[in-house]
Structures are given as C-alpha cells and as structure tokens.
Amino acid sequence: MVDQEIKDPETLASIEEFYTDLQQRTVVLDSESSFKFITSRSTEKTCTDIQNLCTLMEKLCQIYYIPTKGAFLRKTELSVKAFIYLICNTNFASQYLLADDVRVGHLVDIQPPFSPYLFIEILWRIRFDDLLAESILHFPLDLCNEILEVLPRCIDLLTFQRASKFLSNIVPNIYKKLILLRNNGSQTKDIAQNSKKLAGNFQELLSQFNNVKFLKLKDVPKKSDRYRRYGILLKILIQTVRMCVTSRSKKIEIPKDMENLYKLTFGWQLYEKLDDGSLHETLSEINRELFNALLKRVKEIDCNIYMNWTEHDDEDNSSMTLQRAIGLECHFFIENTRDEYGDVAEYGHLLECLQQIASKPDPENNIESMDLTDLCHGAKEGRRDCIVALFRRYKDWDDSTVDAIDSNISSLSKEDCEQLLEHLANELAQEPQEDSNSDSGGSSTEKLQTYSLCLAKALVAQDIGDLYEITIKSIMRSEDREVADAEQQQQQQQQHVVDASDFERFITHNSSFSSAKNLRAVLFYLCLNTRPTLKILLKMSIGHADYPGVAVSHDDLMLLLPILKIRTHSKNESLVESLHAKCSEREEGSKLLNEMRYLNKKRLNQYRKSPSSVSLVIRVLREICENEPAWDPNCLAWLLQMLYEFCEPAEIVGEIFIPLLRCTPDKYSTAFFKYFLVELYKLKGGYTPDCRNALIRELEIKLDYLYKSDHLWRYCREELLLLATAVLEHLFCEVEPDQPYEHLDSNYLHVLQPYPTTSAEDEPIYRLTLLEALGRFDQLRRSRMTEEDCEQLPDGATSYSFTEDFLRYVFLKCTREQFIQYGNELLDSAGEIIDCADNSKQAYCDALVRLTFETMLFCLEFPQCTAQDSLVFLVNCLKEFLPKVQIPKKDAFQKGICRSLDKHAIILRESVARTVVAPTYDYLIMAMDEHPLHLTHKLRALEMFSSKCRSYTEPLRTYAGSHTPLGLRLWLAHDLVQEVLDKQGNSEIFMRKLADYFKTEQQQRQQQQVDEEPSTTTTTTTTTATTSSITDETS
Structure with missing residues (x-):
C-alpha cells in the first residue's frame, strides 16, 4: 500500500488533492481506528503502523511537491498548509474548537485522527521541526500546551544535532509566547492556569539540556569527541538562555505574513490577556530556572574538558577554536544581561562561573x-x-x-x-571532517x-x-x-x-x-x-x-x-593532469628522485602537451551521452547544429561521438548508432589528424562487430555498414601521405570490408574485388597450416578449393550492393574464381543460383548462426540481381536462369518441409512450374515466397527437424571459414575442424557413387553419426 505509486509525479497537484489522497489512504491504513490511541512504540504492530504512516507521508510530500527541507521551510505556504492539516486531524482535546475556524475549520476531523504522539512522529519524519517551533507563537494557548506536553517523550527520537537545534528554537519561542499573552492575549478559558501550564512545559523542555540521555554519549565512543559535545551543548544553551532573557526588554513583533500563514483560532471565542503581575511572577521563576540550568551545565566543565576544546574548531566559525567561541559567547552573554539581572541571586553565582571561561573579542576587527x-x-x-x-x-x-x-x-x-x-x-x-558520530x-x-x-x-x-x-x-x-x-x-x-x-x-x-x-x-x-x-x-x-x-x-x-x-x-585531459600532479607530488617526496628532478624535470615537461580545453556545454553533453541514450535524435541534431557555430567539429567528434562509439553495442540501439553515423557523415572535413585517426579506429571496431554479430537484422546491418563505409571513405580521403594510418588488425575487415588496407598515394579509394577478397582469405587459411599439419590431412585436402564455402559465408555477411558486385564479378571471372565445365556466363550464373539456395538451406537449418532475416534477404538479393545481368543474348540467358531456378530450388525441399513455410514453398514450386521459361513469373513467385517468410521470421528462428547431409556439410564449412577469420582462433582446433570437414566430403562423394537405390541402412548410419558429431560440437 505504501510502496504503491500514488500519482503521476510530473504534474503539480493542488494541496486539496494532497488532503484527499492522505485521507483516503489513512482510512485504509487505519481500518481498526487505532491511530488515535498510539502513545508510544510499545508493540511490534504499533511500530509497523508508525513506520507505514510516516513512509506514506514522505511519499505524498514528494509526489505533491511539498517541501520538507530548506532554510525558509517555515515560510513555505505548501508546507505550512500540510502542517496545519495534520494539526486539524490530530486527536487533541481542543480539536473540536478548531472546527469553528473560518479558514481551516472544514479540514477538522475529515479522516481518522492521529494521536498527539503519532503527530509528532510524523513531523520528525518529514522534518517539520522548524514549523512546530514557529507555530507556538501563533496557535491558541490550549493547543500549544497539548502539543508541548507530548514533546518530552519524543525528543529522544531525534539525533543530538536536530534535538539541540529544535530546543534552541522552541524554548525562546515559548518564552516569547508568555510575553505575547500579555501583549496580544490568546483564546483560552482560563488564562492564568493555562499560562502556568505553559511555564511548566517550558521548564520540562529546558530540563532536557541537562538530561544525560539528551547528550547521546553512546554515539560518541571517543572521550575527546565527548568533551567536544559538552562544549557544543554549552554554547547552544548559552545562546538559548541569552535569547530568552533578552526578549523581556524587547518589543516582540510577529510579521504579518507569518501570522497569516499560521493563524489558527477557536472561532469566535474571546481573547484573554495575562496581567502584568502574573507575567512578572512567571518570568522571574522561569529566569531563575534558566540561570540554574546554565549554571548546572557550566559547573560540569573541568580543566580536562576546557583544555580539550582547544583541539577542536568551532563548527560555526572554523577560524577559531571551540574554546574561543564559547569564551566569546560567555562574554556577550554577560554584556547583554548584567545590567538587567544583576540583582538576581542565581545570576550572580552564574556570572562568577562564566567570567572564568569568558574571553573578550579582538578589538582590531x-x-x-x-x-x-x-x-x-x-x-x-x-x-x-x-x-x-x-x-x-x-x-x-x-x-x-x-x-x-x-x-x-x-x-x-x-x-x-x-x-x-x-x-x-x-x-x-x-x-568534510564529519563522520557518523560528528556533531x-x-x-x-x-x-x-x-x-x-x-x-x-x-x-x-x-x-x-x-x-x-x-x-x-x-x-x-x-x-x-x-x-x-x-x-x-x-x-x-x-x-x-x-x-x-x-x-x-x-x-x-x-x-x-x-x-x-x-x-x-x-x-x-x-x-x-x-x-x-x-x-x-x-x-x-x-x-x-x-x-x-x-x-x-x-x-x-x-x-x-x-x-x-x-x-x-576535457574529461580525459583532467584525468591526465591529475595523474601528472600525483606523479609530481611523489617525485618531490622521494629523496632519490629529488636528486634527479632538476635534471629530468625540464626534459619530461618538454614533451608533455598542455591540457586541451573544450566548451562547457560539450563537457556536460558528453556526460549525458555517456549514459544510456534516451534522447530524441532530431532534437540532439538541432542542438549540435547550434554548437557548430562556436565549436570546432573535431571538438564535438572527440568529446561526444568517439566516446559514444566506444560504448558497448548493447548500451545503445541500432537506431542511435545510425544517428551517430548520419551526423558524422554531415561533418566532412575539419578533423585534426589525431581526431581523424581515433574516429577511423572506432568505426573499424564497430564494423568488425557488425560483421561478427548475427543478432541484427540483415537490412539494419546493411544500412549501418553502408553508412560507416561512406564515413570511412571520406576520412581516408583526408589522410595525408606523410601521416599513414595503421588499420585495425581484423581478419573480418581485411577480407569482407569493401576498401583495401592500403591505397596508392595518388589513387582514390576503390572497392575490394571478390578475387582480392578470396585471395586474402586463402592467404589467411594457409597461414594456419604448417607442412606437418598438411601431411596429416587426407589426400587432395591441400589442393581443395574453399571458394564456394567462402562465397556462401560472404553471402551471409555482405550487403545487397556487395552481392550484386560479387555476382557480376563471378559472371565475368572467366574461371578465375570458380571452375565450371562450361566456361560461360550461363554456367557461372547457374553456380551463383546454386550457392545462393545452398546458403538459404543453411539459414533454414542453422538459424542461430545467421541474422534473423537472412533467408528473406538472400531471396531478395537474388531476385534483384538476376534481371540486371547484362548479356548480348538475353532471352536465351534468361531461359537458362529459369532452368537454374527450377533445378536448384528443390535444394530447400527436404529442409522446408520441417518448417512453418512448407505450404508457401510448395506454392513457390507450383508457381515456377506453371511458367517453365518465364523469368518474370518466377521472380514474382520468389517475391511472394520472400514476403511470406518475412511474416514468419520469429518461428523460423528455430529448426526442429533433423539436419540434411548437405546442411551438415554447409555447417562444417561455415564453421571452418569462421575459424579462419577469427583472430583468436587456435591452430589445433582449426586442423581438427578441417579433418572433420574432409571426412564429411569423402562421405558425400561415396554417397554419390552408389547405385540409384542406395542402402537405406548405410545412409541412415552415416547421417546419424555425422549428426551426432555436429550436435556435440554445436553444444
């Protein structure tokens, strides 16, 4: 109930809604009407009820923006209204009289009432101490007495600091209240009796200063700190007594604004004034009590305590010791009270004691x-x-x-x-020199x-x-x-x-x-x-x-x-400067280094750059951006556009974008990464060499991550790859010949990224060709194998071409632009990439279609190894590439493409049958058979298949069927290529995977050489054994 969200904290509600909310929730909490009977924390249930109610009040004050702290809290209208509402709904004997108040009478008894003790507990929790002390000056006398009667039992609930501050405020206000009873009067039935009761409550609170429990010495284990607490309490008591006894000769005025805030009446009940004789008698008795209380505290000070005060600074003025501060307080007390109270016996004895520790102020200041x-x-x-x-x-x-x-x-x-x-x-x-026990x-x-x-x-x-x-x-x-x-x-x-x-x-x-x-x-x-x-x-x-x-x-x-x-x-430069300062301190403190310092200092500082500065707005904006992104990219773009007017682009990139790129990818979504790249693309030029090199390095790290990650959607990854590549091309165009850049050591970028690791000085950035990529991959593969390793492989393994395996892997990682580029290069390769019996474009196109459908098969059977929409992406890439092939005899070529589609589409049949898109696939085959040599209809059928697969993306993320022999071989090949590209790869693991791969290849060849009716048992045994091996390795 208490922990529940109460209301929307974004809207500032009225104080009336606070009343209503508190009323409704108190009815639920006080279902047994027991709150008005609580007088202490006597039982576990009572403690729980008090805790729940106080927590509720804290939350309500927070939700309705009711201040609970601050120097001007007693002047804050919302806080005072909340305080008066609590007064009106507390079970005081005079509560029914408050119902006649013109302003707040309607608030009386509108909810289950609190007991006076519970009322004080609530005030302590929401820190309304100052409001309670101020209210004594304004409330009717009878109500003041009821509040004061319960206070001595509740003072112990406060810390020493809060209790001493509260008493130093409320005790002088009670003294002033007595004087106001003569000047202004108060609504009460018996002014004489109730004024004596007020004086008795005053004496009861004053006695707290000499209560051993009030000092809470158990919280202060050190004797030195205990002596300090004695001094602090003495100083507070001297100030309190001085404020009281000097009020008698002053004209007490209540500010009009404070009176309007706190005014609470018993309706039209008449005001009564205290006569001068009664007031004089009461104040004389109270003054004697004040002097005696101070005298008792002063007599407890011995030589050890007094001398110990020199070891502590005064908490109010750190430029003087606690002993000096107490001495000045004693001096001012004597100066302000000697003339008026010199004839009081108790004062004379007190004067003798105070003069012993008093000290005169410095006349120079x-x-x-x-x-x-x-x-x-x-x-x-x-x-x-x-x-x-x-x-x-x-x-x-x-x-x-x-x-x-x-x-x-x-x-x-x-x-x-x-x-x-x-x-x-x-x-x-x-x-800060404060600890948990500090006063x-x-x-x-x-x-x-x-x-x-x-x-x-x-x-x-x-x-x-x-x-x-x-x-x-x-x-x-x-x-x-x-x-x-x-x-x-x-x-x-x-x-x-x-x-x-x-x-x-x-x-x-x-x-x-x-x-x-x-x-x-x-x-x-x-x-x-x-x-x-x-x-x-x-x-x-x-x-x-x-x-x-x-x-x-x-x-x-x-x-x-x-x-x-x-x-x-900048943040980084501040850290560097701090480390340099610490090193300098250590250097000065070491004797050995101190001897070398003179010789080395000039040399060390000569090469140390002075710290760079950034605009304050950039520094703060970096702190915002380093946290989890939760801003509107359009609004941030607007702000950056404004910053470009007086900030250098290198400053914004170095302080905002580079730290953002260094964050872990999980910290921000792909939408924010895309936004970073778009903003960087707008900033063409204006980079310093260091900034440019740092930006290139971070972008390459992110590209390496994009190629390795399989959890991103292909279309999303493609967009990010294209943007990052475009930004990098602009950056590389600005690289000076005499400032070469060392690329990130990443095999993925070395093989897959569409820009070369080196470029000629006078040549523009160019696209990496498929043949170059294949050559780099083959070089990496051979670097993993030694002559001893090659001897252990089966016959023909060393001369085996991994071209098709690499192409299938590339199809899983490339963009549509790269797919089309690699497809055209494959068709124009003339046997340099793939060996075909018929060295023609038709044969190479047929190989491309086959490789693409095999890659689709891998996506179906091993979805955990590919991006979510890889199947759809590949279908669309193939559909987009085939109509754009430029060849003289286009009609005949397109008929050849149709035959290739019919022949290789059935590669998916066995795997698709175990998925949710089996009916869609059957419709694809049927649609393609209806128009055997019509490419447009076949491409339209592929488009429909792609659209259906997109709607089943989530179900296709799991594959429940058994793997086909072709699927298992494709998995081994994919794993092998990935092992080659992995910088952390192990040669021993690579060779073991290579041996498994060739073992599977041999089994596949043996399977093709058997009769048209192969032995079912043999096939099943071979497939089961291989499946078991792959399953274990996948796990």
Whole structure:
C-alpha cells in the first residue's frame, strides 16, 4: 500500500488533492481506528503502523511537491498548509474548537485522527521541526500546551544535532509566547492556569539540556569527541538562555505574513490577556530556572574538558577554536544581561562561573568581533558590512538571524555577491571532517543550504547584466579550481547544498526562462550547481526521456550562450593532469628522485602537451551521452547544429561521438548508432589528424562487430555498414601521405570490408574485388597450416578449393550492393574464381543460383548462426540481381536462369518441409512450374515466397527437424571459414575442424557413387553419426 505509486509525479497537484489522497489512504491504513490511541512504540504492530504512516507521508510530500527541507521551510505556504492539516486531524482535546475556524475549520476531523504522539512522529519524519517551533507563537494557548506536553517523550527520537537545534528554537519561542499573552492575549478559558501550564512545559523542555540521555554519549565512543559535545551543548544553551532573557526588554513583533500563514483560532471565542503581575511572577521563576540550568551545565566543565576544546574548531566559525567561541559567547552573554539581572541571586553565582571561561573579542576587527545580536541590528539598519559578516558566520544562524538578513538582502552590491559566492565555494571545497558520530554532520549541510538560499535572494535582486557577470566569473573560478580527483567530491557537496530536484521542479513548470525573473533563477542555479543545472537544461533541450513533455526552446538556450562558451578541461585531459600532479607530488617526496628532478624535470615537461580545453556545454553533453541514450535524435541534431557555430567539429567528434562509439553495442540501439553515423557523415572535413585517426579506429571496431554479430537484422546491418563505409571513405580521403594510418588488425575487415588496407598515394579509394577478397582469405587459411599439419590431412585436402564455402559465408555477411558486385564479378571471372565445365556466363550464373539456395538451406537449418532475416534477404538479393545481368543474348540467358531456378530450388525441399513455410514453398514450386521459361513469373513467385517468410521470421528462428547431409556439410564449412577469420582462433582446433570437414566430403562423394537405390541402412548410419558429431560440437 505504501510502496504503491500514488500519482503521476510530473504534474503539480493542488494541496486539496494532497488532503484527499492522505485521507483516503489513512482510512485504509487505519481500518481498526487505532491511530488515535498510539502513545508510544510499545508493540511490534504499533511500530509497523508508525513506520507505514510516516513512509506514506514522505511519499505524498514528494509526489505533491511539498517541501520538507530548506532554510525558509517555515515560510513555505505548501508546507505550512500540510502542517496545519495534520494539526486539524490530530486527536487533541481542543480539536473540536478548531472546527469553528473560518479558514481551516472544514479540514477538522475529515479522516481518522492521529494521536498527539503519532503527530509528532510524523513531523520528525518529514522534518517539520522548524514549523512546530514557529507555530507556538501563533496557535491558541490550549493547543500549544497539548502539543508541548507530548514533546518530552519524543525528543529522544531525534539525533543530538536536530534535538539541540529544535530546543534552541522552541524554548525562546515559548518564552516569547508568555510575553505575547500579555501583549496580544490568546483564546483560552482560563488564562492564568493555562499560562502556568505553559511555564511548566517550558521548564520540562529546558530540563532536557541537562538530561544525560539528551547528550547521546553512546554515539560518541571517543572521550575527546565527548568533551567536544559538552562544549557544543554549552554554547547552544548559552545562546538559548541569552535569547530568552533578552526578549523581556524587547518589543516582540510577529510579521504579518507569518501570522497569516499560521493563524489558527477557536472561532469566535474571546481573547484573554495575562496581567502584568502574573507575567512578572512567571518570568522571574522561569529566569531563575534558566540561570540554574546554565549554571548546572557550566559547573560540569573541568580543566580536562576546557583544555580539550582547544583541539577542536568551532563548527560555526572554523577560524577559531571551540574554546574561543564559547569564551566569546560567555562574554556577550554577560554584556547583554548584567545590567538587567544583576540583582538576581542565581545570576550572580552564574556570572562568577562564566567570567572564568569568558574571553573578550579582538578589538582590531570590530565587525568580526561583534556578537550576533549586534550584527542583526546592523543588518536591519541596512549596513552591508554587517550582512556580509553574518554570511561569514552562517553556522551560527537562527531564525531571527535569517529574518535580519532577509530584511535588507537586496542592498548587497555585485562585489558583495562575488565575495559571498567565493566564500561559499571555499566552504564547499573544504574536505568534510564529519563522520557518523560528528556533531556537525547533517547540520552543516543544512546551514550551507540556508546560506545558499539567502544568497539566492541577493543574486536575483541584482541587475541582469551584473548577474551574468557574476555567474560567468563564478563558473570560471570553479572550473579552474576543479581537479579530476576532487571534482566528483565537490559536485556531490554542491548537490547536497543545492538540490538538483529543486531546479527540476522549477524548470518543469517554467521551461521558458526568457522573462527576467525566470532567467535570474536559472543563473542562480548555474552559479551554485553549474553542471547538474546545465545537464538538466540540455536534457530538456534534446528531448530526453527523463523529462517527457518538457522542452527548452532554442531561443531560451541562446540566452545562456556566454555560459555555454566557457572553456574547461576535457574529461580525459583532467584525468591526465591529475595523474601528472600525483606523479609530481611523489617525485618531490622521494629523496632519490629529488636528486634527479632538476635534471629530468625540464626534459619530461618538454614533451608533455598542455591540457586541451573544450566548451562547457560539450563537457556536460558528453556526460549525458555517456549514459544510456534516451534522447530524441532530431532534437540532439538541432542542438549540435547550434554548437557548430562556436565549436570546432573535431571538438564535438572527440568529446561526444568517439566516446559514444566506444560504448558497448548493447548500451545503445541500432537506431542511435545510425544517428551517430548520419551526423558524422554531415561533418566532412575539419578533423585534426589525431581526431581523424581515433574516429577511423572506432568505426573499424564497430564494423568488425557488425560483421561478427548475427543478432541484427540483415537490412539494419546493411544500412549501418553502408553508412560507416561512406564515413570511412571520406576520412581516408583526408589522410595525408606523410601521416599513414595503421588499420585495425581484423581478419573480418581485411577480407569482407569493401576498401583495401592500403591505397596508392595518388589513387582514390576503390572497392575490394571478390578475387582480392578470396585471395586474402586463402592467404589467411594457409597461414594456419604448417607442412606437418598438411601431411596429416587426407589426400587432395591441400589442393581443395574453399571458394564456394567462402562465397556462401560472404553471402551471409555482405550487403545487397556487395552481392550484386560479387555476382557480376563471378559472371565475368572467366574461371578465375570458380571452375565450371562450361566456361560461360550461363554456367557461372547457374553456380551463383546454386550457392545462393545452398546458403538459404543453411539459414533454414542453422538459424542461430545467421541474422534473423537472412533467408528473406538472400531471396531478395537474388531476385534483384538476376534481371540486371547484362548479356548480348538475353532471352536465351534468361531461359537458362529459369532452368537454374527450377533445378536448384528443390535444394530447400527436404529442409522446408520441417518448417512453418512448407505450404508457401510448395506454392513457390507450383508457381515456377506453371511458367517453365518465364523469368518474370518466377521472380514474382520468389517475391511472394520472400514476403511470406518475412511474416514468419520469429518461428523460423528455430529448426526442429533433423539436419540434411548437405546442411551438415554447409555447417562444417561455415564453421571452418569462421575459424579462419577469427583472430583468436587456435591452430589445433582449426586442423581438427578441417579433418572433420574432409571426412564429411569423402562421405558425400561415396554417397554419390552408389547405385540409384542406395542402402537405406548405410545412409541412415552415416547421417546419424555425422549428426551426432555436429550436435556435440554445436553444444
């Protein structure tokens, strides 16, 4: 139920659909109406129910794009509405009063209610901690008390980092709530009693700071790290107490926008205010509790703990030690509270203890030495230096700090933004010193996210021209800073700080960023998360399957042209530079090499090329293309056409097409391979020698694969072969005479590819003739045989001609163009290729027809050794070749062709009878017999046979019958030819296959020499024995 896909995540649904979906699914999960009674994780069933419900909430928030993280989460409307919906459907005692609320009363009790404990569990899971702390300022008093009563039992569920941050937010807000009860009042039946209850809840949460369980020291095995945690907790407690006790003398104002977001009422119930006397009495008691709690924590600090703090950097300001940071906090606390609370007895004792560890700020740097409160005042007054200083102390921020920065963020200048971006980049570049037990782990990323979001507001407030300049400078600095081995780590850090999914959501619903507002947002993401952001934009521009229905237009992408043109290191060059840097480090560290370094350094660097650079867009596009292709080829062609305007063809080929060709063939379909070849064919010229040679090598590797593969359709393979050959011909035409190219060492290309391995300097590329191919094959075959091997063969084996076997193999691999070319050469060979009794074209044509039908027989009986549509392909090749034969006495020649077709078509009879196309074959024979000497009718019959066979392609992929003697011999010959062409072939295996082949040949001759009525027993025995041998070898 929980793991089920809920809705289409590509559409942004309304918050009402979130309500409906959660309601329906909660009804199913809570079929026994037990959720409102859950008070703890007491049973296994309860734990399962809590887990299922929390997982469901996480998925719903993801599906409906409800943010669950970020610095401004408490100001996010969707998140607040989801939070209030949960409030309205939680089994609080005051729940029925919420039904009278004008705005959200209709949401109350529309689903099975959650228990208060379960409500808190859900909030922890979806990280609504800040929303819960903020809500205390706005909710009615009775509801606040009910929420606070359950919190002490749930604090332990949070990590130390989240728990300490949550308490440091909610405790000051409860203190402010008490003051607001006097200023604004609240809807409650008994203001005096409920205010005391609120004070009691405050004290209960405050006591958590001195709870041993709260420190979670079991998670910190090292004593040094435990001392550090004591210091972090003390610092947080000092800040919390200071925020509380200084609130008394300040005017507390609730921003109007926050009040509208969180406002929740009990309908028309009257507001009651707390009188001054009660408030003074309550706050005096609470202040004493605050001082005592801090005093208790300070007294636990001994000399060992205090000295240990010097070994740790402050997580909020790495430029100072933890000891120094705590000392400054103590100093600011004393300065801000001495005048008002000097007469309080508890404060006097606390003051004595704090003065012992307090340290005064450095007077030389006035801004940096100011405490956070003074900096916030300066920021609210519009002082840019205070805002910049606050940014540098981002790890020390709380909600009030963010509000202070937000108040005048637009006053920052272009130089300020560049400075803050550089500071953020330096923070990201630092190696993370966090582990699973670190107190800064997790929270440091959140603080950097807060930093980046505040910086985003400063950036989008800049003039669009200045923002372009800031973005380009930032990207160029980051690209120059990157090193290959640290690049991935830095990108991961950036992706954690600026989530790419946030940009995905934005651009999905704002795919046109021609407006200034949207363009500013895109430039901001490019500043902080360059490559992931650009990758998303490029994917959308090429119709990638990750973003269906979303397209970035040509005009919009051109707005980013200055960024696309930025030069950066290519991926390969970055790796080389990294290796060179590592070698240099090792060289400097070795005493022996250090002595040789002076002599060798100049010589080594002399021959090392400087790293080549590529456009940023090319680098990112390569990362996209290296993954499994899922883009629209037409859209990618459009993008490449745009890139050709400012990128060299060699750059695009070297960074995109060559890496794509190096991928395994299974990684992309033949359609994408065809697209690569078409694009390469368009790029005629403009290659560097290295790029051209690398491209030729990769194309030859792919050609070698195409010739070897039998799983591709013949027509598809033919198209790919023709395109690849055409591209290679253009490349070979550009090869300079003084820069010879060494071809791929492949027997398949050496024999089958229609271009020679060498060409004359002044002659164009020419087609390899059949006679040349046969000569090369014969040369390869003889190279596998030694004189000793030849002596072991039967008589006549050494002089046996493999021409017909080779031709049948060629017919299985060639294109239609090659078939016609080889057919014409065979007819014009005058006995140089095949020996015929009648040295005429008619005899050679008859041999061609026979060889073609024998190859068809092999396709029928051994479909696993051929391409899927080889039978259909061969029929069509024969049908296309025969009418085009040019000869003076054409009528007589065509009658001879008709006789050849009638004579050799019956080769298939015995094999076809065991397949699904047997009726079609019978019809072919009958149609051919109807017109004995009419070639047109016979060719039409062949065409019908081919068409029927095409519809039965899949059933013809298996052959269930027994193999004919001719089929077995053809299989042996095919296997023998393939063994010759295989570079990894073994001579011993080759000789064994050759001996089996001649043994079968002798059996065939003996069979032809017997009487017209041969012994059935002998034939059956011979065939069975051979079949058994072939079957074993095939297995």
